[in-house]
Amino acid sequence: MPTSQASRVHARFEMPAPLRADVRLLGELLGTVLKEYGGQDLLDDVEKLRELTIAVHDDDHERADQAAAACEELVSSWDIERADNVARAFTCYFHLTNLAEEFQRVRALREYDTGEAPVRDSVAAAVAEVTAQYGEEEAVGLLSGLEFRPVLTAHPTEARRRAVSSTIRRISTLLAQRDDTRLGAGELAENERRLLEEIDVLWRTSQIRVTKPGPLDEVRTAMTVFDDTLFQVLPQVYRQLDDQIAGARAGTQPPRVPAFVRLGSWIGGDRDGNPFVTAAFTQKAMAIQADHVLRALERVCERLGRALTADAETTPPAAGVRRILADARATFPDLAEDVATRSPGEPHRQVLLLAARKLAATRQRDADFAYADAGVLLRELRTVQSSLDAAGAPRQAYGELQHLIWQVETFGFHLAELEVRQHSKVHARALAELRAGDELSPETEEVLAVFRVMAQIQQRFGADACRRYVVSFTQSVDDLAAVPELARYALDGRPLALDVVPLFETEDDLRASIGILDRALELEPIRNRLAETDRRFEVMLGYSDSAKDAGPLSATLALYEAQAALAAWAERNSIKLTLFHGRGGALGRGGGPANRAVLAQAPGSVSGRFKLTEQGEVIFARYGDPIIARRHIEQVAAATLLASTPAMEKRTANAAEKFAGLAATMDDAARATYHRLVRSDGFAEWFARVTPVEELGQLPIGSRPARRGLALSSLEDLRAIPWVFAWTQARVNLTGWYGVGAGLEAVGDLDALREAYAQWPLFAVTLDNVEMSLAKTDARIARGYLELGDRPDLAEQVLAEHARTTEWVLKVAGHDRLLENRRVLGRAVELRNPYVDALSYLQLRAFRALRTQKLSEGETERLRRLVLLTVNGVAAGLQNTG
Numbered sequence: 001m002p003t004s005q006a007s008r009v010h011a012r013f014e015m016p017a018p019l020r021a022d023v024r025l026l027g028e029l030l031g032t033v034l035k036e037y038g039g040q041d042l043l044d045d046v047e048k049l050r051e052l053t054i055a056v057h058d059d060d061h062e063r064a065d066q067a068a069a070a071c072e073e074l075v076s077s078w079d080i081e082r083a084d085n086v087a088r089a090f091t092c093y094f095h096l097t098n099l100a101e102e103f104q105r106v107r108a109l110r111e112y113d114t115g116e117a118p119v120r121d122s123v124a125a126a127v128a129e130v131t132a133q134y135g136e137e138e139a140v141g142l143l144s145g146l147e148f149r150p151v152l153t154a155h156p157t158e159a160r161r162r163a164v165s166s167t168i169r170r171i172s173t174l175l176a177q178r179d180d181t182r183l184g185a186g187e188l189a190e191n192e193r194r195l196l197e198e199i200d201v202l203w204r205t206s207q208i209r210v211t212k213p214g215p216l217d218e219v220r221t222a223m224t225v226f227d228d229t230l231f232q233v234l235p236q237v238y239r240q241l242d243d244q245i246a247g248a249r250a251g252t253q254p255p256r257v258p259a260f261v262r263l264g265s266w267i268g269g270d271r272d273g274n275p276f277v278t279a280a281f282t283q284k285a286m287a288i289q290a291d292h293v294l295r296a297l298e299r300v301c302e303r304l305g306r307a308l309t310a311d312a313e314t315t316p317p318a319a320g321v322r323r324i325l326a327d328a329r330a331t332f333p334d335l336a337e338d339v340a341t342r343s344p345g346e347p348h349r350q351v352l353l354l355a356a357r358k359l360a361a362t363r364q365r366d367a368d369f370a371y372a373d374a375g376v377l378l379r380e381l382r383t384v385q386s387s388l389d390a391a392g393a394p395r396q397a398y399g400e401l402q403h404l405i406w407q408v409e410t411f412g413f414h415l416a417e418l419e420v421r422q423h424s425k426v427h428a429r430a431l432a433e434l435r436a437g438d439e440l441s442p443e444t445e446e447v448l449a450v451f452r453v454m455a456q457i458q459q460r461f462g463a464d465a466c467r468r469y470v471v472s473f474t475q476s477v478d479d480l481a482a483v484p485e486l487a488r489y490a491l492d493g494r495p496l497a498l499d500v501v502p503l504f505e506t507e508d509d510l511r512a513s514i515g516i517l518d519r520a521l522e523l524e525p526i527r528n529r530l531a532e533t534d535r536r537f538e539v540m541l542g543y544s545d546s547a548k549d550a551g552p553l554s555a556t557l558a559l560y561e562a563q564a565a566l567a568a569w570a571e572r573n574s575i576k577l578t579l580f581h582g583r584g585g586a587l588g589r590g591g592g593p594a595n596r597a598v599l600a601q602a603p604g605s606v607s608g609r610f611k612l613t614e615q616g617e618v619i620f621a622r623y624g625d626p627i628i629a630r631r632h633i634e635q636v637a638a639a640t641l642l643a644s645t646p647a648m649e650k651r652t653a654n655a656a657e658k659f660a661g662l663a664a665t666m667d668d669a670a671r672a673t674y675h676r677l678v679r680s681d682g683f684a685e686w687f688a689r690v691t692p693v694e695e696l697g698q699l700p701i702g703s704r705p706a707r708r709g710l711a712l713s714s715l716e717d718l719r720a721i722p723w724v725f726a727w728t729q730a731r732v733n734l735t736g737w738y739g740v741g742a743g744l745e746a747v748g749d750l751d752a753l754r755e756a757y758a759q760w761p762l763f764a765v766t767l768d769n770v771e772m773s774l775a776k777t778d779a780r781i782a783r784g785y786l787e788l789g790d791r792p793d794l795a796e797q798v799l800a801e802h803a804r805t806t807e808w809v810l811k812v813a814g815h816d817r818l819l820e821n822r823r824v825l826g827r828a829v830e831l832r833n834p835y836v837d838a839l840s841y842l843q844l845r846a847f848r849a850l851r852t853q854k855l856s857e858g859e860t861e862r863l864r865r866l867v868l869l870t871v872n873g874v875a876a877g878l879q880n881t882g
Helices: 003-006 018-054 061-077 080-112 123-134 136-144 164-176 185-204 216-251 279-307 319-331 332-340 347-363 374-390 400-411 425-435 443-463 477-491 507-521 524-532 541-548 552-574 596-599 616-623 626-643 646-658 661-676 683-690 720-729 740-747 752-761 759-775 781-787 793-813 823-852 859-877
Strands: 147-153 420-423 467-474 499-504 536-542 576-582 611-616
Touching: 018 061, 018 080, 018 164, 018 185, 018 425, 018 823, 061 823, 080 185, 080 626, 080 759, 080 823, 080 859, 123 136, 123 216, 123 467, 123 626, 147 541, 147 576, 147 626, 164 185, 216 279, 216 400, 216 616, 216 626, 279 347, 279 400, 279 443, 319 332, 319 347, 319 374, 347 374, 374 400, 374 425, 420 425, 420 443, 425 443, 425 467, 425 477, 443 477, 467 477, 477 499, 477 507, 477 524, 499 507, 499 524, 507 536, 507 541, 507 552, 536 541, 541 552, 541 576, 552 576, 552 661, 552 740, 552 759, 596 626, 596 759, 611 616, 611 626, 616 626, 626 646, 646 661, 646 752, 646 759, 661 752, 661 781, 661 793, 683 793, 720 859, 740 752, 740 793, 752 759, 752 793, 759 793, 759 823, 781 793, 781 823
Parallel strands: 147 611, 420 467, 467 499, 499 536, 536 576, 576 611
Antiparallel strands: none
């Protein structure tokens, strides 16, 4: 699939030469695979459609219209088998293009890090900025309290199969090898042969899962990020920052950088609306996590132990090290003797090798030799560290050994804190049964079993392994009181560290949050827990349902107001508040650059702590590659530090106050426009006809059902994720921009809007995200979907608001074209859109037949398969789902 016609893109979007070479190579190899599989005719058909979709984006409207008509005619002329193969070809092409672009990002990040000064947006740069403004003491104080808590969540619309992801990783590795200038012609030829082999595998691998993944499949998928990236990357992040702070003394003194990242997970713990996540699955999920981290720590202890060959004469052991070895000889003489025999006169080495054996015993549940908890291992490692330092070997003390200490501090023996989530209505039903003394239903028995599993997990791995309990749709203080009451029923007084986390999701819930929390402080279990945790408390904010409820602009403003109110509530009550942001990957669910989002938070709402959900494809986009993962973590942590400074808080507060009237005007108009659409009679049925939301429910791409009820009769039945995903597939992207144009137009004062764009971080981030969402929208293709609903009134509302929003966003941003000031993103979107169009025309062809024709069961099944194939391709092309 050659890419020579990419020259159509404007000069400002010109592709870097290395990326152009990679995309050309991968496209040509895919073309070879297509010819080998389906002959020249298949490749010719793919090329015809590609050329036509490029022509659709011609600035000459007449030529564009002719090309669009030719696209529809071409895809309609193919039988289903040919349409399937063309859809697969474009999907494979996107997978290959994505990995090429990711590798180009890695190249750029490497070039960017010259070592001459802290990298922009890094934690070191943030520390330097804070030091310059407020002094070293303030900077070190902020750094000591820094917390970044990404929480991995399963994604009901993660479209890509794990088998496909594995093949893509192998291709990516081969592509990276080609950057080695030492390779000879023979090695390059062999590399190309292997690339062809792997691309052939990618082509022959089904893009659609045969069966839905279960919760444990989702756990294992997430573990690949830990194994391949996070375990190694996080100590590198800490080290790079510590080295820059320490300067010439780097690696020879105790670190000043704490292990500030703590990983969380909902995968295996989130049972809200997912009947497949049971207490047994939660227990198994933690077992899988523990196995991965214990194996990883065991390997590091073994590796460091083999390398730490300093003998007792040059590096005499301190009393603590001798004590550890003496205890081992007394308890396990054979093992201690074996280690001593293989490492004679090397006591520090012996302690680390014994630690590796103890970690193996911990993993194998050998109680006699296992560690009681991660704290015991940490004490041993620090004993070795202090001994090495005292013996005059600080480089051994604070080098690789410090990396291991950071890893234990970050991951413990549980890897990620497993958080439990359940809907408040489930608790209410369970409590009603328990209080009545009736025979308990299976649902209530399951609710109680969860608390017992949490207690078992805490007993083995400590309280930090599983102590947070998130209550979905918290709408009264009773919803919070229910959790400790249920725990008492389940455990009969046995201890359980329990942090109840309210989740405020709808706009009404956000407004009611302060009253609910005031009453929560009167609850004895919450008061006791505050006393135990130095008055730390967590509140979760739901971005998805608030946006579905009020529209993107009004939801953003409501969330900001809620954050400001919650920060003030925490200050009044001397509470150390952590706001947990339930953000999705798509812009309609709070997605977008996380570091810019942090800097736009309400004053006082960050305070050195940032926690958010990382979902599905976002996990692999942000954490799949070590260099990209390090950059993302650095950017978010740096933004968290800067957002906590008085200057940034003052700037944000002043801007919010200055533009409050403008915001209120936008809010009223945007909300009214959004509600006028989604509250129209018959809107839910129309939505189901004009988007593939029903077909998405048949796609085996996540363990959780896409909706709460059996039929889609109202938007309340539908989860926010497929609501976003369906609009994305229809190329409307309505959830990311609808109503914004009406809000901007209601203000009308372009100078005032441009001033807000320049001075108010929240408004700037919001408008930039809207611009990105509009750039991924295609009004021509969207019209084809919207017309299937037989509601021209609703279709025209959508298209008119799209035109109005585009016009006003461009005017306020001062742009002639969408994304014109974001060169890399603009290039990627403009290059991709025609190829996404190819899949959309194929999907629309199948979609029209399914909606408008009487079909046999076999025809229906084949057309649905084509829709599902194109769903994967469009998701890969647009690089977000829900």
